[in-house]
Each structure stands twice: as C-alpha cells, then as structure tokens.
Amino acid sequence: MLSKVRIALDAMGGDVGPAVVIPGAAISLQRHSATEFLLVGDRARIEPELEKHPALKAASRIVHTDVAVSGSDKPSQALRRGRRTSSMWLAIDAVKKGEADVAVSAGNTGALMAMSRFHLRTLPGIDRPAITGIWPTKRGESVVLDLGATIGGDAHHLVSLAVMGAAMASVLFNKPRPTVGLLNIGAEEIKGHEEIREASEILRARNLPELDYIGFVEGDGIGKGLADVIVAEGFSGNIALKAAEGTARQMAELLRNEMQRSWLSKLGYLFARSAFQALRDKMDPNKSNGGVFLGLNGLVVKSHGGTSAEGFAYAIDVGYEMAHYDLLNKINQMLNREGGALNSVQAAQEAVS
Amino acid sequence: MLSKVRIALDAMGGDVGPAVVIPGAAISLQRHSATEFLLVGDRARIEPELEKHPALKAASRIVHTDVAVSGSDKPSQALRRGRRTSSMWLAIDAVKKGEADVAVSAGNTGALMAMSRFHLRTLPGIDRPAITGIWPTKRGESVVLDLGATIGGDAHHLVSLAVMGAAMASVLFNKPRPTVGLLNIGAEEIKGHEEIREASEILRARNLPELDYIGFVEGDGIGKGLADVIVAEGFSGNIALKAAEGTARQMAELLRNEMQRSWLSKLGYLFARSAFQALRDKMDPNKSNGGVFLGLNGLVVKSHGGTSAEGFAYAIDVGYEMAHYDLLNKINQMLNREGGALNSVQAAQEAVS
The missing domain is CATH 3.40.718.10 (Isopropylmalate Dehydrogenase)
Known part of the structure; x- marks a missing residue:
C-alpha cells in the first residue's frame, strides 16, 4: 500500500x-x-x-x-x-x-x-491491453472488461482479462477471491464463440486461487451483479456498456419528461425527490467515470x-x-504465479493454429 | 395485404x-x-x-x-x-x-x-436466419436484428440482414425507405470488425432503393432511435438486447424500492402515478415481445x-x-431484386477465402 x-x-x-x-x-x-x-x-x-x-x-x-x-x-x-x-x-x-x-x-x-x-x-x-470499468449493479458494483481496447481475442486473451479483472476487483471490493463470469449469449455451455467456450474450460480446469470462476453470464446478468468481474473481448464489452448507458439515459429522460407533464406529477416529484436523488446517485454516470487501462x-x-x-x-x-x-504489483504477482499456465495455454493454441 | x-x-x-x-x-x-x-x-x-x-x-x-x-x-x-x-x-x-x-x-x-x-x-x-425484435426508442421504435440466431457472419450476411430488416421496418413503420445503421463500436470508419466495415462499404456503394444506409451506430445509438433498423450479427445483437433489458429492469426495481422508502415518497408516487404508468407502458417488455424469425x-x-x-x-x-x-413476399421481392448484387458479393468473398 x-x-x-x-x-x-x-x-x-x-x-x-x-x-x-x-x-x-x-x-x-x-x-x-x-x-x-x-x-x-x-x-x-x-x-x-x-x-x-x-x-x-x-x-x-x-x-x-x-x-x-x-x-x-x-x-x-x-x-x-x-x-x-x-x-x-x-x-x-x-x-x-x-x-x-x-x-x-x-x-x-x-x-x-x-x-x-x-x-x-x-x-x-x-499481448493486448484492456479498458476496465466499474458497473453499478443491483448488488453493488462489478468490474467489467474489456470495454473496447482490443477487438476480438483468443481464449488466452480472455483468461488474462479474467486474471487482471480479478486483481482489480480484489483491490476495489476487498475480496481475496472475487467471482468471475464470461459474457456470453445463453447460459448453456454449447452456445457462444469457440474462444469463449475454450476460456471457460481453462478457467474451470485451472481453478485459480485468485478467482472463483462461475461460468457464463448473459448481458442482463451484469446489472444483476451475478459476478464481481465480467470478462468480454472489447467489441462485445463496448456494445454492452453503450447499450446499458443508452437505456439508463433513455429511461431517465423519459421519466423526467413524464414527471413534468402535469402539476400533479410535478407535485409527486417534489414529494419523492429523495427517491429520485437516490436513483440518480446510484445510476450516476459520473460515478462510473474512470476506465482503467490494464x-x-x-x-x-x-x-x-x-x-x-x-x-x-x-x-x-x-x-x-x-x-x-498497488494494483500493478498485484497483477504482476498474479500473472507471474499463473504465468506458466497462461503461457502454456498460449503455446498450445499457437501450436494448433 | x-x-x-x-x-x-x-x-x-x-x-x-x-x-x-x-x-x-x-x-x-x-x-x-x-x-x-x-x-x-x-x-x-x-x-x-x-x-x-x-x-x-x-x-x-x-x-x-x-x-x-x-x-x-x-x-x-x-x-x-x-x-x-x-x-x-x-x-x-x-x-x-x-x-x-x-x-x-x-x-x-x-x-x-x-x-x-x-x-x-x-x-x-x-445462408442463415435471424431473430428480429422491436426496440422502444426515444423517437418511437426500431427494428433490431440479429438478436441471437446466428453467431458471427461475413459482410454478405450483414447486408442480407439489412435488406430483411428494412423490409420489416417498411411494413411496420409504413416507410418506403427506412434508415439502416450497422452496430459498431465508435462511429469512425476505422474501428470495428473487418466484415462490418466491408458491409458498410457495400451498403454505401450499392445505395439500395429500399433502404437509406446511415453508417455505424454505437450501442447507445439504438435507444436514441438513430436508425429505423439496427443490424448486428447475433452475438453482439443479443448482448446489446440483454444489457439494455437488464438495465431497464434494474432501474425500474431501484425506483420502485426508493419510492417505498418513506411515506413522503409513497405519496409522491401516488401523485405521479400517471408518469410511472407512462414509463411502464413505454418500456414494457411485454410490448417488445415477439422475435420474428427472418x-x-x-x-x-x-x-x-x-x-x-x-x-x-x-x-x-x-x-x-x-x-x-405480407412481409415474406416483400422480403422475397427485395432479395430477388437485390439478389444479383448480394450474390455477387458472396461469390467475390468466397473466391477470396
């Protein structure tokens, strides 16, 4: 520290x-x-x-x-x-x-x-860096990466993201073994891109001491807070982030407009001001500001x-x-400890391709 | 009809x-x-x-x-x-x-x-079908596809989705030439997957009479209603849909909980009931129910x-x-009319790959 x-x-x-x-x-x-x-x-x-x-x-x-x-x-x-x-x-x-x-x-x-x-x-x-963000969820906050630094990536890349994201979550949330999910469509093991399924198998097989891999998480699972860390390659991570931000903004605007439509609803707004303030606080995009390059x-x-x-x-x-x-040191330690395993994954993949 | x-x-x-x-x-x-x-x-x-x-x-x-x-x-x-x-x-x-x-x-x-x-x-x-949904936006509604039928796909696939989505939008919104955007990260032409950039070039070059191609749309552009039709391959389309649905549900729950926290906010809720009803109506997931297989x-x-x-x-x-x-007939007509062009794209791609 x-x-x-x-x-x-x-x-x-x-x-x-x-x-x-x-x-x-x-x-x-x-x-x-x-x-x-x-x-x-x-x-x-x-x-x-x-x-x-x-x-x-x-x-x-x-x-x-x-x-x-x-x-x-x-x-x-x-x-x-x-x-x-x-x-x-x-x-x-x-x-x-x-x-x-x-x-x-x-x-x-x-x-x-x-x-x-x-x-x-x-x-x-x-191989490639990631942008990492903090996402407000029903249960608190989650770390989500990659939000758009690197498009695509193999299983090795996704596993690296999981390790780095877990290091960040352990620092942020003070959890020694944060839960990690892979963003996918459908929760079944048969769906999704090949590299996501492969990363899932690696994370399950390795059973790393620094993170608790819980499996696939769908787009609506991020906001539910199903995992402390959500891992995606940069394209889908960015799409998820922007779609969620857009919806939050859309709903807030809609609500604001509707609340101003009649004097009765304006009055209601005054009475319920604290509730709206709490909503704003929790969904405040300012508070999610700060994408960490990992x-x-x-x-x-x-x-x-x-x-x-x-x-x-x-x-x-x-x-x-x-x-x-000292996040950087922590990530380095985890990568060094798991480095052999991660690199052997990479080597195996390169040998195949 | x-x-x-x-x-x-x-x-x-x-x-x-x-x-x-x-x-x-x-x-x-x-x-x-x-x-x-x-x-x-x-x-x-x-x-x-x-x-x-x-x-x-x-x-x-x-x-x-x-x-x-x-x-x-x-x-x-x-x-x-x-x-x-x-x-x-x-x-x-x-x-x-x-x-x-x-x-x-x-x-x-x-x-x-x-x-x-x-x-x-x-x-x-x-080659491959798509699931198409109707997305509530700030301006009304948009047609979004593919919501998860087909993972990945080349430029030809994306152009086909654009044509089919435009046919559906023209029927639904009664517009002869609906606007179409490609879901991407960043609005610049340099970003995103190769096949998305390629599809963009094709749509721009072809300048089809049935649709008005407006370029790339980011995840938050869907809810803004930037285009009548938003085209994505099934993985990112599904991620966008689920992330948006999850956020809408999360905000609605948060608001409901906050409104029940004090008698003052409960009173406010009563006064502003019509506003909440309007919000519910517009964001009602029931109303977006019905994914059309195209x-x-x-x-x-x-x-x-x-x-x-x-x-x-x-x-x-x-x-x-x-x-x-008679959507099916309409799609068939459009595909027949543009079929030569679409197939020549495909043939060119197959020759290269």
Whole structure:
C-alpha cells in the first residue's frame, strides 16, 4: 500500500481542459489528502484555475507544454504529432519514469491507448491491453472488461482479462477471491464463440486461487451483479456498456419528461425527490467515470471527455485507489504465479493454429 | 395485404402453456378480428381454456398432439424427439403446408429455430436466419436484428440482414425507405470488425432503393432511435438486447424500492402515478415481445417463454402484422431484386477465402 499517491494529470484533456481538470483534482484531493499532483499542460491556462484552489496548489507541480492532443486526432496522428511533447504523452511519461504512480486523462481514448501502449508496453504474458470499468449493479458494483481496447481475442486473451479483472476487483471490493463470469449469449455451455467456450474450460480446469470462476453470464446478468468481474473481448464489452448507458439515459429522460407533464406529477416529484436523488446517485454516470487501462507496465485512467469536474474527480479517485493498493504489483504477482499456465495455454493454441 | 390472417399457435410452448397461450390469443383476437387460429397441442388442456373465450373458440380449430418440446430440450434433442409430432413442429408444419400464414410459439428458442430452419429452409440467397425484435426508442421504435440466431457472419450476411430488416421496418413503420445503421463500436470508419466495415462499404456503394444506409451506430445509438433498423450479427445483437433489458429492469426495481422508502415518497408516487404508468407502458417488455424469425420460407414468431397472456398477445400481434402486410413476399421481392448484387458479393468473398 502506498502512503502517498502521485498522480499525473493531462490538464489539457477532454472537451474543456484545465477548467474541468483542476477543480476535479481539488475535489478528489479533499477525499484523499495524501495525493500529489503533476499538472501537465499549458501553464498560462492552468495557473489561473489553480489560484482558486490553494490546497491543490500546495500539493501540485506544473509541467508546462503547449502541445495538446485534439479530441479528433486519430491514434496514429496523435502519436506522430504528440509524442514526447503533448500533455497526454508527458503525463504517461511521468508514470514511465516513476515520477507518478498513475496518469489520468480525459483526452481521446484511441490516442491515449496508443500512447500508453507505445510508451509503457504491455506486461509480460499480456499481448493486448484492456479498458476496465466499474458497473453499478443491483448488488453493488462489478468490474467489467474489456470495454473496447482490443477487438476480438483468443481464449488466452480472455483468461488474462479474467486474471487482471480479478486483481482489480480484489483491490476495489476487498475480496481475496472475487467471482468471475464470461459474457456470453445463453447460459448453456454449447452456445457462444469457440474462444469463449475454450476460456471457460481453462478457467474451470485451472481453478485459480485468485478467482472463483462461475461460468457464463448473459448481458442482463451484469446489472444483476451475478459476478464481481465480467470478462468480454472489447467489441462485445463496448456494445454492452453503450447499450446499458443508452437505456439508463433513455429511461431517465423519459421519466423526467413524464414527471413534468402535469402539476400533479410535478407535485409527486417534489414529494419523492429523495427517491429520485437516490436513483440518480446510484445510476450516476459520473460515478462510473474512470476506465482503467490494464495490461500495461503502468497505470493509466481514462475519463470521459465530456465529464464535469465532479466526474473527473471520480476518475482521479479510481486512479488513486488503484495506485494506493498497488494494483500493478498485484497483477504482476498474479500473472507471474499463473504465468506458466497462461503461457502454456498460449503455446498450445499457437501450436494448433 | 391479406384480408384474413391464419395463425398457428404452439399451445404447449412457454413456461405455462395453454393457460397463457389461449387467453393471449383471445386478447389479440379482440384487436384483430380477421384472424383464424390453429391451436396445436393437448386437446384436453386446450379445450377447458377455450371454453372461457367463446369468440376465440368460434375462430379456432384444435390440432391435437400430446407431444411437446420441453424448455430444457437442446435443439438436436427437440428435432430428434419432436419432429413430425410435437406441437411446435406441427405449428411450423402448418406454415409449411400453407394452412397458416404465421406460427407463434413461446417454446425454447434453440428448438424453435432449429425446427423452423430444418422444415422451412432458408430463402434463396440467405445462408442463415435471424431473430428480429422491436426496440422502444426515444423517437418511437426500431427494428433490431440479429438478436441471437446466428453467431458471427461475413459482410454478405450483414447486408442480407439489412435488406430483411428494412423490409420489416417498411411494413411496420409504413416507410418506403427506412434508415439502416450497422452496430459498431465508435462511429469512425476505422474501428470495428473487418466484415462490418466491408458491409458498410457495400451498403454505401450499392445505395439500395429500399433502404437509406446511415453508417455505424454505437450501442447507445439504438435507444436514441438513430436508425429505423439496427443490424448486428447475433452475438453482439443479443448482448446489446440483454444489457439494455437488464438495465431497464434494474432501474425500474431501484425506483420502485426508493419510492417505498418513506411515506413522503409513497405519496409522491401516488401523485405521479400517471408518469410511472407512462414509463411502464413505454418500456414494457411485454410490448417488445415477439422475435420474428427472418430469412426462412415462412413466418415464425418467438414469444418469451415466461410471458403473460398480455405479453403473448403482443407476440401474436406481431405475427398478425407481418402476415397481414405480407412481409415474406416483400422480403422475397427485395432479395430477388437485390439478389444479383448480394450474390455477387458472396461469390467475390468466397473466391477470396
């Protein structure tokens, strides 16, 4: 466990930049006072914001650059233009150099993933990184990965995701052996893609000490909280996430509109305000903000680009927790311990293909 | 347009059987009096239910069999045990023989699809069938396919789905040229599976007169109503459907619990009852009941197994509409017209692979 967590922030990331990032950091600092910030970006835009938050100012150091990756840059463009100079790169670079324990950016996902992967490299035994999110469920929260970093993948990839997701869940939920399910259609063993069935067999056969594999979980099982960790390759993980987010937003809007339709329902809204507040709190997309990149030699957290200061603070919180509980080390230990098994799976697959 | 629609019902399908199927048929008959029913199943269990609904009795004929496919039968088992004898098979058989315009069953999906495919065969130019659903959106409703019939598929398959989905949407929404989107992650052309990008190029290049291709749609774009038709291969379509259904249920439960937490919020609920009723109506899973099997030489509608009589009535309604507006003929016409183009795509792909 780290006593002090050093967080590098891409101050220019997101739709707004410093005016969201800096107040967001101030909010998170109130919750975790043992934080030091590296604020990477345009000093002329960061300093005025920082003046409003003396406590944050005292805990921060500015790393100036006037290069910023734009939201519309393709990953390859971002790498070409922003390598070694952009605020996004320099935040990741601070992690690489050991000057920060985690980097947080609201910049564009493709660019952030490309730079993180290029600069930090994947962990031994991991071919491809994943974006991991925290999903509000009926029972509390679950860790869901991959939310869109890597499209497709073989059984080995899915098993690696299970191991990394379990490490994150054990840290987040303080469970030594979190339950893990594989996202699939139909709960029967006969359905789904070949690699998912194969990953299922491996997880069952290996019976790893760090995770409790419970089998297949359908799309509606995520919200039911059927497992602490839900594993999917990035395409279906992203589809599930977006479909769920879209439905939540759709229902909230529908309800809001209906509540304003008559004075009686408006009155009802006033009386039941606490209930609506609770619903908003539990389904608040801000609180699920913070996609953790797993599988790299360093921790990087991606915030939504269009988030508020409150939302960005949650993304920083996620980074804080991951660094504080030394997630990276934990993942490395698990991968090393299971590495032989995972690699032998991979070798067997490669021999066959 | 058919003046009279003949519907074959698998009276034994679903968790309950005749006690849901028969009253469901009675409800649907009230909405569409120009319907004739073939009730296939155990006469001893159907007749007592039918006695309660004289109007339905007058419009129905019973086809007796005491063989029923069980909810737990695997598709191969169902085919082995239930071929030529089960209520499910005989309902499909009525469509095959031209004695019914559509079959509706709440029996198990895998068995129903296997039997439908085996007995009705796929349409010329269609390799694999799809399950098609109606999705409530912010703007109204959209047609979404494939919800889980066929896992994976090449660009040709996706283009076929687009054509069939557009035919269904034009019938349902009375639009000559419905908009069509391909489900993908990220709206940029660079993301997603190869076959999705390829299907996108084909749809753009062909510029079909029957559909207006609008490009990629992300998971949250379905509920926004970005397109009249959303096309996905069966795995991701099913994941999207289940994730959305799960979220809707999760939010409804959460809201219900919160509304009962204090007398003030209970009072609020009473005042705003009409708003909650409207929300329930719009997101009612009963109303989305009825997955249409497309791509076969005959119409088959699958109802949820655990549905109520109200829900089953909606599935019958869907079957009625599809038959009434002669969907099958419409699809055939479109496939014939575009058949050359679709087949040349397929031929090109096969030559490459």
